Amino acid sequence: MDPVERAREILRQYPLCDSCLGRLFASMGYGVENAERGRAIKTLLHMRLVYDYRNGVDVAEDLKALGRVHAPTRRFLASNGISVEEARCYICGGLLKDVEKYAESVAKALAEIDFGTFQVGSVVPRDMLEREREIVAKFGIETGESIKHEINRRIGRAVGELLRRPASKERPDVVATVNIIDGTVKVARNPLLLLGRYLKLSRVVSQGRLVPGASRTIEEVLDPVRARFGGSALVLHAAGREDSDVRMLGNGRPAVVEIKEPSKYRGDLSGLATEWVILSPLKPGTRNDVREMKAKSKTSIKLYRAVALSDKPISAEDLAKLKALEGAVVVQRTPRRIKRLSPRARRRRMVYNIEAYQIADRVIEVFVRCQGGLYVKEFINGDGGRTQPSVAETLGASLEVVELDVLDVE
Incomplete structure (x- = not known):
């Protein structure tokens, strides 16, 4: 159906702001923000209704419905002696007019973390989501996106402008979740994964937990690596396992060093050399690297x-x-x-x-x-x-x- 006619049907029953109307047609044309799309649809609808009105077609009620959420239509109606009051958006209640205001709080929450990539999430009032679902179901909308997606994208873009780096959907270093209800921000620091190989030169160091006969674990020996990135803990993922009394020599065993909750995602990747364990130079990795390493270790x-x-x-x-x-x-x-x-x-x-x-x-x-x-x-x-x-x-x-x-x- 013509999006202008569909918008006409929706606005008869629900006053919607530019963003909430445009979001219902989000997949009909890329590179346009929802507010721009909604504003354009309202403008086209305004032109169509004004044309019909001047040609004697009874569209007064549709004009009034549009006028609740469209200033040019209100001005046109006022010039014809019809007064219409502006209405709050049925879905967001006006929240989306300045949702970017939360960007400063997010940027402040991220200020103490040295990260490369970030993503923004949000906690949205349940009744807001339910009102959106009501309209989507009632009119069979298949071209929209959710209000959470729009909020996350817009705040993320604003944060990116403040921090001079773009938001990322591909496993970001940090995720900042904004609670739209009370304005608070929570930051989740994803683990830092580093690929390398280790040699174990001692027969009293265990790969996993401390066992009888072992004086320390590899994870304990590698703690300086954790400290470099300000993490809360270090976890070693290795391609196979050797007992504490077995040395790992040669070219070393493939491993992924996981740093929990780091405060730095960029730092010294030179590895580590001790009398017990030697860790080769490191490079950034992903969870998929861990899965592939574990799977390969069964047949290598x-x-x-x-x-x-x-x-x-x-x-x-x-x-x-x-x-x-x-x-x-x-x-x-x-x-x-x-x-x-x-x-x-x-x-x-x-x-x-x-x-x-x-x-x-x-x-x-x-x-x-x-x-x-x-x-x-x-x-x-x-x-x-x-x-x-x-x-x-x-x-x-x-x-x-x-x-x-x-x-x-x-």
Whole structure:
């Protein structure tokens, strides 16, 4: 239907300001603000009704309805002896005339945060939303946008002009929510995600929570990174996991460092070097990077080095038998040392290559190149038959892993 005729029907029943009328036709022409669109529709309707009125068509009631929300129509009616009082907008009650006034409060709330991108949200009175829905349903409007969208966009644009940066819908650093009811502003600081790799040089540092035998966690070691950005906490997301007594060497393990509630989103990305952990130079990341890293870690290829102690002497001929494990699919029940998972769960992982060297009569060094997720300690010691096949089973010996290192994460 012609938007002018549709507006004529709506205005007969509801007085609407320029913004609220124009918003009902928001998708009919881009690059035009709702107030401009509504004003143009009212002007066209005014011209049409005045033309009909002067040609003897009885449109007085439509003129009066338009006159409630259109000054030129009121002036025309007054010149013809008809008085019409201006009416408040049925939907917003006049709020949208100066909604940009909240921009200064938002800019002030963001002043203490060093951010790159922002977004504005709003809390709008429920009855205002219900009045808008009433009109949309009654007239079958399919071309509009919600009043919240308009409020957010207009305040966001005004804030952008004050701060000299545009609002962003693509995962902004900060979100400022304006309560239109009482004018308060709440700021949510989204986490800062930083991509990198870490090396763990110590056998007494745990990747996750503190466990027996560990003196600290990687997150504790990385706390200076949190401090650089003024965050409230640091969370490490890694591509796989190593035990606290396992070193992570080589090119390091892919990881995402998450800084909660930072006060700075721009800062030193040079990484960190300590005697326990080395973090490579960082770069900004996203939640999708975390998901992709986690998914890839289940299938990525890893290279391990283990030193194992045998209960009996191992000969070079014995070690040659381990070549039979290359290409094997290893089936593992959840290791007994891991109590958080179902003991009946079974995991299948591929062993691609294996090399073994004799260090002493009862000490061997084993290099295992395998699919990510293989429990390497249990692959070597057999875990009492819960892992098959295993190095211990193949050698016919009881093995204890005394050292384990991750040498590469491909």
